Amino acid sequence: MALVENIQSNEARISEAMPGDYFALLKPRVMSLVVFTAFVGMMLAPGSINPLIALIAILAIAVGGGASGALNMWYDADIDAVMTRTKKRPIPAGRIAGGEALAFGLVLSVFSVLTLGTLTNWVAGGLLAFTIFFYAVIYTMWLKRSTPQNIVIGGAAGAFPPMIGWAAVTGGISLESVVLFLIIFLWTPPHFWALALFKLRDYDMAKVPMLPNVAGERHTKLQIVAYSLVLAVVAVSPWPLGLAGPVYGAVSILLGLNFLRHAIAVWRMPDGDATMVPAKKLFGFSLVYLASLFSVLLGEALVMKVLAG
Structure with missing residues (x-):
């Protein structure tokens, strides 16, 4: 209960979070899987892509994956506060206010989609936008709390990165x-x-x-x-x-x-x-x-x- 009250009290102030706390919002372990599988999809795709563009595309996909994590942590702060494996995350621990996490996730979402779409193609950009939406809204806000099949349907969000990497090179699926x-x-x-x-x-x-x-x-x-x-x-x-x-x-x-x-x-x-x-x-x-x-x-x-x- 004290953890939940701590979260609520932090909503009314600007936090003094360290850079590492914002990095934790990105769910770096999940983000590393997103980056790796997207890169594999890019390397397997037929055709070629400029190495610099490829690097920026991978970074954009990484940022998009991280944005999804931040939005997930914002919405799930109440759940995270009572689970042993998540109660030390930045929001339930009181190091970052929920509103800050929301703004952080939204800004990164827009930035990552616009970057990927502009530098590669809008099929890849659209897939990244849909992935962020699917994870943050369909899975986090709807499925996770409403059905035991949450992880089955919601798992699609984590499965899109290699498809995004492929589309960044080929422009299609x-x-x-x-x-x-x-x-x-x-x-x-x-x-x-x-x-x-x-x-x-x-x-x-x-x-x-x-x-x-x-x-x-x-x-x-x-x-x-x-x-x-x-x-x-x-x-x-x-x-x-x-x-x-x-x-x-x-x-x-x-x-x-x-x-x-x-x-x-x-x-x-x-x-x-x-x-x-x-x-x-x-x-x-x-x-x-x-x-x-x-x-x-x-x-x-x-x-x-x-x-x-």
């Missing part, structure tokens, strides 16, 4: 960029539901209807296995589509089987398990999984560009 989108989209539910299993009490206290809180652990575990199976299949598809080579094909198969092994371990975990070790292992491996897939895609793309001269 293709089947290949949709596949990159689908890999992240399908990865998101098992990743976050694993987290929700061992942070169930936090979400319950915050009254966020995550799947384990609403449908129970058994149903959540079954959904994790189902999504993991579909993900393992879809993640191999860049190989037969010609977007990736046999190295990626072999790595994606091995990683997919390992992901599925972790998911099955979660499914076999007794309901109410106090340790939640399998869920924690799946959550940790899911980060390695996605980073590894996109790293191999990037490595193959760079090799092909070098060989092509």
